[in-house]
Amino acid sequence: MDSKYVVIIQCDIAHRRCSGFQCTSAFYNREEKFKDYDDVRYISFTCGGCCGKAISAKLEHFSKKLNRKCKGDIDKDKVAIHLASCMTTDNHHYDRCPHIDYIKKIILKKGYRNLIEGSYISKNSELKRQRGVYVSY
Numbered sequence: 001m002d003s004k005y006v007v008i009i010q011c012d013i014a015h016r017r018c019s020g021f022q023c024t025s026a027f028y029n030r031e032e033k034f035k036d037y038d039d040v041r042y043i044s045f046t047c048g049g050c051c052g053k054a055i056s057a058k059l060e061h062f063s064k065k066l067n068r069k070c071k072g073d074i075d076k077d078k079v080a081i082h083l084a085s086c087m088t089t090d091n092h093h094y095d096r097c098p099h100i101d102y103i104k105k106i107i108l109k110k111g112y113r114n115l116i117e118g119s120y121i122s123k124n125s126e127l128k129r130q131r132g133v134y135v136s137y
């Protein structure tokens, strides 16, 4: 993959109980959804809370910094945005985010086209999705 920057957007509600350790660990170990990345920078932040509207300002800030600090080296097409599994899946704690399509639209509107659903994948939750205990989307 020719991405140079990976952004993980986490559910703000999930973030109240989760440090994001497993997603970060999966990223650094290049597991699952992150297996194809080579040498990339990494940042993680939350959606800002329901209904996800704050993601617009957060991405605006990120874009400004990306442009200034990376001196035009990394354009938006080189940024991969992962919507964390806490946002995209049904799992032990929560169901899929009901605002996900709205959030995706904002991200696309801000010019980020490399949008990936998922981050760390829990084997246990995946098994339960296969068995129908949790919903698969």
Ligand code: SF4
Residues within 6 Å of the ligand: 010, 011, 012, 013, 014, 047, 048, 049, 050, 051, 052, 087, 097, 098, 099, 100
């Ligand atoms: S908008 Fe979705 S991802 Fe954000 S806090 Fe609400 S449920 Fe979580």
